[in-house]
Amino acid sequence: MELTNLLNIDYPIIQGGMANISTPDLVVAVSQAGGLGVLATGGFSLEEIRENIHRIKQATDKPFAVNVVLLHPQIQDLAQLVIDEGVDYITCGGGNPLPYFDRWVKAGIKVLPLVGNVKMAKKVQEAGALACIFEGAEAGGHIGALNTMAELPAICDAVDIPVISAGGIYTGRQILAAEVLGAQGVQVGSRFLLAEECPIHINYKNYLINALDSDTLVTGASFGHPVRVVKNRLTDQLQKLEAEGASQEEFDAMARGAGNRAASLGDTEWGSVMSGQGLAYFDKIQPAREIILDLMDQYKEAKASLLK
Numbered sequence: 001m002e003l004t005n006l007l008n009i010d011y012p013i014i015q016g017g018m019a020n021i022s023t024p025d026l027v028v029a030v031s032q033a034g035g036l037g038v039l040a041t042g043g044f045s046l047e048e049i050r051e052n053i054h055r056i057k058q059a060t061d062k063p064f065a066v067n068v069v070l071l072h073p074q075i076q077d078l079a080q081l082v083i084d085e086g087v088d089y090i091t092c093g094g095g096n097p098l099p100y101f102d103r104w105v106k107a108g109i110k111v112l113p114l115v116g117n118v119k120m121a122k123k124v125q126e127a128g129a130l131a132c133i134f135e136g137a138e139a140g141g142h143i144g145a146l147n148t149m150a151e152l153p154a155i156c157d158a159v160d161i162p163v164i165s166a167g168g169i170y171t172g173r174q175i176l177a178a179e180v181l182g183a184q185g186v187q188v189g190s191r192f193l194l195a196e197e198c199p200i201h202i203n204y205k206n207y208l209i210n211a212l213d214s215d216t217l218v219t220g221a222s223f224g225h226p227v228r229v230v231k232n233r234l235t236d237q238l239q240k241l242e243a244e245g246a247s248q249e250e251f252d253a254m255a256r257g258a259g260n261r262a263a264s265l266g267d268t269e270w271g272s273v274m275s276g277q278g279l280a281y282f283d284k285i286q287p288a289r290e291i292i293l294d295l296m297d298q299y300k301e302a303k304a305s306l307l308k
């Protein structure tokens with residue numbers, strides 16, 4: 001898949017940026033293993049982001065990216081920070097990246113924005129994106145409306161830049177499926193939650209391992225901010241609020257700080273345990289390198305068996 005040449009990496013696998021979660025240990029482990037590690041900016045101050053970039057650069061010479069969260073409270077300064085720090089690659093999500101494109105492209109940064117539909121894919125291509133990432137609604141965390149199977153080929157047909165498939169990639173077979181649908185690589189988020197180097201609380205990891213395939217649901221859709229999470233007491237309450245027609249303020253008051261409650265404090269009942277739909281595959285904690293190698297072995301095996 002083309003992504004390896006484009007990013008100068010060994011395997012066509014990007015580790016999705018995850019707010020509060022994808023910190024230097026995970027990023028370095030993924031990049032050292034031959035994928036593209038992606039540093040989170042969501043949930044971090046500019047100083048912390050700068051420090052984290054320095055930590056990654058000290059730990060590895062391999063390529064990595066910074067995930068610019070467009071809803072960051074200091075987005076203007078963050079957009080400049082990645083330029084000042086000489087970051088080579090950025091992914092971006094959570095908003096419209098177009099206002100920042102010129103600056104980034106002029107500075108030589110290679111931009112891989114998240115797109116949710118054909119129209120946006122065409123716009124980022126025109127603005128100079130190196131590639132675009134289409135994330136299907138199978139994904140964990142904040143999601144769009146369209147699913148991978150239905151939409152990915154349409155995006156691939158609509159643009160000439162490489163398209164990366166995110167959402168729903170938990171085995172190598174799904175990487176092959178993404179390739180068949182036209183993708184040049186994949187972005188994996190949830191599966192890396194079970195990486196040894198992923199800094200979330202052990203309770204979060206165990207909750208994912210013990211959950212059933214049917215345990216994810218989407219909250220917040222009625223307020224236009226759908227988030228895929230694993231069900232627990234918090235989601236029961238959030239769904240109840242939405243069903244009762246509660247105001248956004250009431251909803252936000254209950255959801256506020258929930259990501260941190262799960263990821264840092266290990267409260268899997270009242271925290272937000274975000275995950276994609278691949279719970280059926282989550283059975284153990286492994287080093288990031290092993291996750292990448294497993295995915296690639298499964299991919300090669302699936303490809304060989306198809307060609308038999």
Ligand SMILES: Cc1cc2nc3c(=O)[nH]c(=O)nc-3n(C[C@H](O)[C@H](O)[C@H](O)COP(=O)(O)O)c2cc1C
Binds near residue numbers: 017040138188275
């Ligand atoms: C816990 C969690 C946090 C996430 N945070 C972000 C984020 O801050 N910025 C972003 O662009 N995407 C974010 N994502 C999306 C991932 O980068 C990735 O696209 C997605 O997880 C892929 O789908 P999958 O979960 O099915 O692998 C997050 C996903 C998860 C599971």
